[in-house]
Amino acid sequence: MLLSKLAKAAEKYVIEISGDCKIGQITQDSRDRTQEGLFFCISGAHFDAHRFAEDAIRNGAVALVVTRKLANFAVPQVLVSNDRAAMALMAAEFYGQPAKKLRIIGITGTKGKTTTTYFVKSILEAAGVKAGLIGTTGIMIGNQWLEGHLTTPDPIELHSILKKMVDAGVQVVCMEASAHAISMRRVEGVRFEVGCFTNLSQDHLDYFETMDKYFLAKQTFFTSGLVQNAAINADSEAGLQLIKELNIPFTKFGISENADVFARDIEITEEGVHFSLCLWDAESFPVQLKLMGMFNVYNALSAASICLMIGIVPQDIVQGLEQLHTVPGRAEVLDTNTPYKVLIDYSHSPDAMENILNSVRDFVHGKVIVVFGCGGDRDKVKRPLMGEIAGKLADYSILTSDNPRMEDPYLILSAIEKGIKTTQGVYEVIENRKDAIAKALSIAKSGDIVILAGKGDETYQEIKGVKRNFNEKQIVKELLK
Structure with missing residues (x-):
C-alpha cells in the first residue's frame, strides 16, 4: 500500500507529506524488524519516539510519521498535527478498514x-451470533483466545485484531474502551453501534489528576x-450527568432510579443472584445468574440493555446471562476442595474493594479474610482509602505487594496502613505476596472466605521493571497440595 494512500486516510491531521513509497508493515516500536516499514514517531509522557527514528530505519523502516x-x-x-x-x-x-465490516x-x-463484555458475548452466542471480545483478560475470536497487552489495544494491534x-x-x-484509550485516541475512527457507561469511581488519578x-x-x-447509541447506568450520578450531555438515542438501566431496563426481586446467595429482569415496565423475565454479588446485577443489566x-x-x-458461569479473575471462586472458599478478584480501586x-x-x-496491596507508580491517593475500607469490612486483612513496579513496596504498604489504622480492623503486613497468600490459607477455617484482591487473572508480578511469573490460581493450587 502506498504511503500517500495511508496519509489520505488521516488527511485531517496531515500537514505535509514529503515523498511516497510502498508500505508493507506499520509499527510504533523502533526495535521491530520490518520490510518496507512505516514507523510512527509517537511523543509520549516519558519517551519521544522521534529519538529512535534512526533505529527504526536501520531495522527496515522506509518512511516516518512525525509531529516535527x-x-x-x-x-x-x-508531518501530522x-x-x-x-x-x-x-x-x-x-488493515482494510475492518471496523467498518x-x-x-x-x-x-x-x-x-x-x-x-463476557455477558454480552454469552448473550450473542445464545442468539446464534458469532462474537469477538477485546479487553483486560485478552482477545476472544469466537472460542479462540489470544493474549492481549492492554485493556484497549493500541491502534495497530486493534485493527490487526479486528x-x-x-x-x-x-x-x-x-x-x-478504557479512559486511557479514549484520551490517547486509540479508538479514533471506530464507530460503535452501542456505547455503554457502567459507573465512575476513583481510579487512574496518577494520569488524569482529577475526577473531573x-x-x-x-x-x-x-x-x-x-458512539451511535448509548446504554447508561441511571443509578450513577456520573451517568445522570452524562445523559444531560447526550445527543444520541440512549437506554437507562439501574435498580434504584427510574430506568428503562431494571431489576426487581433481587436475591443474593453464595451460588449466585436471582432477579426479575424488567423491560420498560412492560415485560419481566426471571434470571438466575451463576455469578455472585449485586455488582453483577448491574453488569447483567448493562449487557441486557446493550x-x-x-x-x-x-x-x-x-x-x-444464565449460561455464563465465570469470568476470569472477577469474583472467581477457585476449585480448592477446602471447607472455606478462595476467591480471586481484580478489585484494585476503593469502590471495587x-x-x-x-x-x-x-x-x-x-x-x-482479604489479601491485597496497591500498584506502584499509580494513583497514590487511593492507598489509605483501600486500607480503610478493608479495615471496616474484612475480619482480617493481610497487606502485601501488588505490582510495586519501580516503587519501594514498603512505602506503598505504609500508605495503606495509614488508612487501616483509622479503623478497628485486624491486620498484618507480609510484603511477599506468595507468603501472604500462604498465611491467609493457613488461618482460614470452615465457612470462611479468602479474597485475593487486586490482580485478578494477571499471571505476573511487576517488580523493578521486570514482570515475573505470578499466577495466583497456580500458587493456591501449589500451597494446598
Whole structure:
C-alpha cells in the first residue's frame, strides 16, 4: 500500500507529506524488524519516539510519521498535527478498514467493563451470533483466545485484531474502551453501534489528576461522534450527568432510579443472584445468574440493555446471562476442595474493594479474610482509602505487594496502613505476596472466605521493571497440595 494512500486516510491531521513509497508493515516500536516499514514517531509522557527514528530505519523502516520534521533522514516523512489520532486512522486503512465490516460495542466505566463484555458475548452466542471480545483478560475470536497487552489495544494491534475477526466470520465485537484509550485516541475512527457507561469511581488519578478530567475522558467517548447509541447506568450520578450531555438515542438501566431496563426481586446467595429482569415496565423475565454479588446485577443489566439495542430478543438475553458461569479473575471462586472458599478478584480501586467485600458479606458463614496491596507508580491517593475500607469490612486483612513496579513496596504498604489504622480492623503486613497468600490459607477455617484482591487473572508480578511469573490460581493450587 502506498504511503500517500495511508496519509489520505488521516488527511485531517496531515500537514505535509514529503515523498511516497510502498508500505508493507506499520509499527510504533523502533526495535521491530520490518520490510518496507512505516514507523510512527509517537511523543509520549516519558519517551519521544522521534529519538529512535534512526533505529527504526536501520531495522527496515522506509518512511516516518512525525509531529516535527526530522533532518538528515532520506526517507519520506508525513508531518501530522496529532500523532496518535493519525496512527489510528492510518492503521485502520492499512488493515482494510475492518471496523467498518463489524458491528462494534464499546463499554467504558471504572468497574464492570470486563464482566459486561463476557455477558454480552454469552448473550450473542445464545442468539446464534458469532462474537469477538477485546479487553483486560485478552482477545476472544469466537472460542479462540489470544493474549492481549492492554485493556484497549493500541491502534495497530486493534485493527490487526479486528481484521482477524473479520476473516474468522465474527459478526459483532464487544470491547472495553478504557479512559486511557479514549484520551490517547486509540479508538479514533471506530464507530460503535452501542456505547455503554457502567459507573465512575476513583481510579487512574496518577494520569488524569482529577475526577473531573477522568469523567471528561469517559464523556468524550459518547459526545465526540464515536458512539451511535448509548446504554447508561441511571443509578450513577456520573451517568445522570452524562445523559444531560447526550445527543444520541440512549437506554437507562439501574435498580434504584427510574430506568428503562431494571431489576426487581433481587436475591443474593453464595451460588449466585436471582432477579426479575424488567423491560420498560412492560415485560419481566426471571434470571438466575451463576455469578455472585449485586455488582453483577448491574453488569447483567448493562449487557441486557446493550443487546436489546442491537435487536436481541429477551429470551436469548436471559439464556446468555444464565449460561455464563465465570469470568476470569472477577469474583472467581477457585476449585480448592477446602471447607472455606478462595476467591480471586481484580478489585484494585476503593469502590471495587468495597463492592467485593460487601458482596461476600451477604452470604459468608464465617470470617472474611482479604489479601491485597496497591500498584506502584499509580494513583497514590487511593492507598489509605483501600486500607480503610478493608479495615471496616474484612475480619482480617493481610497487606502485601501488588505490582510495586519501580516503587519501594514498603512505602506503598505504609500508605495503606495509614488508612487501616483509622479503623478497628485486624491486620498484618507480609510484603511477599506468595507468603501472604500462604498465611491467609493457613488461618482460614470452615465457612470462611479468602479474597485475593487486586490482580485478578494477571499471571505476573511487576517488580523493578521486570514482570515475573505470578499466577495466583497456580500458587493456591501449589500451597494446598
